[in-house]
Amino acid sequence: MLHPFDPGYVAEPFLTLCSDYPDATVYPADQFRVEWGPIFHRGRLDGSARVLVIGQDPAQHETVIRRILVGEAGRRVQGLLAKLGITESYVCINTYLYSVYGSVKAATARKPELVGYRNRWFEALFESRNIEVVFALGQAADAAWQAFRATPQGQAVQVSYAAVTHPTQPESSAAGDKTKLADATKKLLRNWNAGLQAVHPGLTHPDTPTPPVLYGDTWAVGDRVPIPERDYPAGLPAWMRENDGWATRSGPDALAKRRNITIKVTRGVVT
Structure with a gap:
């Protein structure tokens, strides 16, 4: 493929x-x-x-x-x-x-x-x-x-x-x-x-x-469209392209959140 x-x-x-x-x-x-x-x-x-x-x-x-x-x-x-x-x-x-x-x-x-x-x-x-x-x-x-x-x-x-x-x-x-x-x-x-x-x-x-x-007055089916794979760098995993919320700024305070980005593989990818 x-x-x-x-x-x-x-x-x-x-x-x-x-x-x-x-x-x-x-x-x-x-x-x-x-x-x-x-x-x-x-x-x-x-x-x-x-x-x-x-x-x-x-x-x-x-x-x-x-x-x-x-x-x-x-x-x-x-x-x-x-x-x-x-x-x-x-x-x-x-x-x-x-x-x-x-x-x-x-x-x-x-x-x-x-x-x-x-x-x-x-x-x-x-x-x-x-x-x-x-x-x-x-x-x-x-x-x-x-x-x-x-x-x-x-x-x-x-x-x-x-x-x-x-x-x-x-x-x-x-x-x-x-x-x-x-x-x-x-x-x-x-x-x-x-x-x-x-x-x-x-x-x-x-x-x-x-x-x-x-x-219409709210988001409908088809209003959100996947971003084409060709827009991304080579080898990017599918779950990063297809999902949101896998990267968060984490930490107990503002400085820690600035220093840290936590990446978590989305649910269902690893079983």
Whole structure:
């Protein structure tokens, strides 16, 4: 059985981008988990991407796998892309290379070195001139896009754009309250429907031409789509690709949780 995989950063300008990246002098250690290293992208880097997704920052699953948007948020994003007829032709990058620790100060978010490096990724991705649609997930991602659009290179880019609610915002805002979760999910899906309708006319080269089927008031069957195996590094076990919750930040206090990521093989894999 063949297992397709992401070959990594094998060509310029991505080779240079992945060898010349900002460190703790740009990403302060009191605001980012720089000790776990940078995580760069997920998806196509060969110029075939038609949709660019801008996320926020990597969590613990991304830290282990070294690709972004690989957990529940990633599956929801795959469903969003599928509603546009996009199954392969996409690429994802984050606003921040490193996992946020606490919150990011406004001055840090605007650092020329931080913004400038991220803009180099945007410039590299738009070299092919094939990207037709951009989604920004959350306010930080929208700010990242607007910072790029303010540059001469960004002003030359012509795409359909939608800033949408981050895919796991309902869980974050509800804090375990089921009523709040239902309300927040309903609001998110209405927001995503508006985003789909805004960008759909601008997507002229979907993988599978399809009319956008809008979301209901809650997640339905088919709204969450598995992430293709070809998005992951070679040899990643299936249970890491197919499940969530196997990586947790563990420890009795904040420092211990920062130092530790506990990985547990999901139930049913080992009998």
